[in-house]
Amino acid sequence: MRIRSWNGWLSLLSVALLLALWEISTAWGWVNPLFVPSPHRVWDAFVDICREGYKGSPLAKHIGESLKRLALAFVLALFTAVPLGLASGYSPKLRALIDPLIEFYRPLPPLAYYTLLVLWLGIGDSSKIALLFLAAFAPLYIAVVAGVARIPRDRILAARSLGASRGQVFLFVIFPSCLPDIFTGIRTAMGMTYTTLVAAEMVAAVSGMGWMVLDASKFLRSDVIFVGILLMGLIAVLLDLFIRWLAKTQVPWNGKE
Amino acid sequence: MSSIVPALSYGDSPSLEGERLVAIEDLSLVYGRGKKAKEVLSGVQLELGEREFVCVLGASGSGKTSLLRLIAGYEQPTSGFVRVLGKEKAAPNSEVGVVFQHANLFPWLSIQRNVEFGLRMQGVGRADRTMKAAEAIRQVGLRDAADRLPYQLSGGMKQRAAIARTLAASPRLILMDEPFGALDAITRENLQQQLRQLWLASQQAVFFITHDVDEALLLATRIVVLSGSPGKVAVDMPNPLYSEEETAADLRKHRDYGKLREQLVASLKQEAY
Numbered sequence: 001m002r003i004r005s006w007n008g009w010l011s012l013l014s015v016a017l018l019l020a021l022w023e024i025s026t027a028w029g030w031v032n033p034l035f036v037p038s039p040h041r042v043w044d045a046f047v048d049i050c051r052e053g054y055k056g057s058p059l060a061k062h063i064g065e066s067l068k069r070l071a072l073a074f075v076l077a078l079f080t081a082v083p084l085g086l087a088s089g090y091s092p093k094l095r096a097l098i099d100p101l102i103e104f105y106r107p108l109p110p111l112a113y114y115t116l117l118v119l120w121l122g123i124g125d126s127s128k129i130a131l132l133f134l135a136a137f138a139p140l141y142i143a144v145v146a147g148v149a150r151i152p153r154d155r156i157l158a159a160r161s162l163g164a165s166r167g168q169v170f171l172f173v174i175f176p177s178c179l180p181d182i183f184t185g186i187r188t189a190m191g192m193t194y195t196t197l198v199a200a201e202m203v204a205a206v207s208g209m210g211w212m213v214l215d216a217s218k219f220l221r222s223d224v225i226f227v228g229i230l231l232m233g234l235i236a237v238l239l240d241l242f243i244r245w246l247a248k249t250q251v252p253w254n255g256k257e
Numbered sequence: 258m259s260s261i262v263p264a265l266s267y268g269d270s271p272s273l274e275g276e277r278l279v280a281i282e283d284l285s286l287v288y289g290r291g292k293k294a295k296e297v298l299s300g301v302q303l304e305l306g307e308r309e310f311v312c313v314l315g316a317s318g319s320g321k322t323s324l325l326r327l328i329a330g331y332e333q334p335t336s337g338f339v340r341v342l343g344k345e346k347a348a349p350n351s352e353v354g355v356v357f358q359h360a361n362l363f364p365w366l367s368i369q370r371n372v373e374f375g376l377r378m379q380g381v382g383r384a385d386r387t388m389k390a391a392e393a394i395r396q397v398g399l400r401d402a403a404d405r406l407p408y409q410l411s412g413g414m415k416q417r418a419a420i421a422r423t424l425a426a427s428p429r430l431i432l433m434d435e436p437f438g439a440l441d442a443i444t445r446e447n448l449q450q451q452l453r454q455l456w457l458a459s460q461q462a463v464f465f466i467t468h469d470v471d472e473a474l475l476l477a478t479r480i481v482v483l484s485g486s487p488g489k490v491a492v493d494m495p496n497p498l499y500s501e502e503e504t505a506a507d508l509r510k511h512r513d514y515g516k517l518r519e520q521l522v523a524s525l526k527q528e529a530y
Binding site: 152154155157158159160161162163164165168172173176177179251252253256 | 329331348349350351353354355357359361363364365374375377378379406407408422423426
């Protein structure tokens with residue numbers, strides 16, 4: 001316990017040192033304020049954007065737009081990748097059918113096929129959601145298939161010897177056994193999706209955090225860029241903490257079997 | 258009409274098969290094919306009747322776990338017959354309960370829900386299964402741990418929960434694969450005593466695998482020794498020390514105990530390498 005709280009202080013210290021370095025380098029004129037704005041200018045920009053919004057839309061709308069795309073795509077991926085992954089894990093034939101497709105598109109940089117999606121679905125939200133869906137699908141699917149493969153054979157046999165049919169084994173043993181892997185998949189997929197989201201908004205969008213940063217760069221508003229980047233980082237950390245909290249409360253047995 | 262019905266039910270009528278829950282004839286089991294083929298069991302003959310507690314003793318590699326898995330329906334024999342409850346080549350089902358060496362509980366379910374699992378799969382209503390599971394949990398002395406998750410329990414408690422889970426599904430035959438093998442000596446002795454009490458109360462047929470001669474002498478009504486590689490039945494005899502009253506401590510003082518123990522250990526070592 002003591003050591004852990006020490007580590008917490010160390011983490012705080014490194015952040016504080018970075019902030020101090022930032023403050024000093026701008027205050028003493030080591031860097032051009034046009035490219036690196038001082039902390040208080042970034043703070044002012046943040047307060048300003050909070051109050052006035054950016055380019056006619058409030059900040060909450062930019063964040064909301066981004067998170068809405070993320071959430072829609074993610075829910076879609078969750079409801080398709082998890083059942084399909086469970087089924088593929090259970091049936092080698094199904095896996096043989098699906099795996100080559102996944103293996104081919106998974107290593108592709110999402111922005112490479114984004115151009116195609118925009119061509120097909122237009123520049124609006126549907127192409128972005130399709131892109132994010134694809135980005136989330138592969139890591140989730142792969143995690144679930146691996147999860148099924150790791151289930152101890154004796155656990156399935158025990159269920160059969162207690163009278164479970166094959167269908168019941170799937171629903172009451174295979175699925176809950178994979179929950180820890182599903183959460184691992186969700187974390188990986190969330191990282192992938194978030195990166196893709198910001199990139200997609202920078203390629204084509206009229207709202208969202210990625211767009212805000214790109215737009216600000218066109219006007220050399222480095223303070224707004226800083227605000228955007230810091231916010232993105234903060235939201236990513238919060239999302240990850242949320243998923244970890246979910247995993248901890250939903251699968252408390254994970255790693256303790 | 259009356260002539261057809263008895264003819265149809267002849268094969269699996271409980272009164273006829275009642276004395277032989279398990280009949281194994283000329284069984285052999287080979288893993289793998291061609292040059293890698295390894296014969297695990299060869300020419301095994303074995304029967305198990307109602308109210309029997311058969312302990313199968315064997316050194317590691319004698320194929321005793323394979324024998325259990327054949328009876329459970331997890332594997333099929335390469336040749337010969339394994340007839341369990343009148344059926345051949347039966348898939349795993351709730352009439353044949355299995356307790357594994359590692360408790361193998363469902364880690365996401367509380368002990369209560371683990372014990373209810375079999376009843377739930379069999380479609381038993383909530384009120385009924387809660388009651389039956391609670392009774393099984395009481396029998397193994399885990400009432401205070403019913404709401405905990407398996408990882409919060411010690412090894413011995415987990416194994417007791419696994420036994421309760423199998424009992425609650427009310428199988429006609431219970432298979433146990435070295436259920437106490439991974440426990441420390443004191444816990445093992447406690448659980449042996451408890452299992453003995455449970456068995457004396459229910460007299461349910463048990464097929465129990467172990468490599469521990471003392472365990473077999475304490476629990477069994479009949480002792481079978483598998484030895485050699487591939488495994489064969491070297492000894493199949495009623496346990497002369499079996500009695501309903503004696504505890505483990507009394508048993509060890511029995512004048513034949515030492516001699517019997519030595520004989521069994523010798524037959525275990527025979528042909529084994």
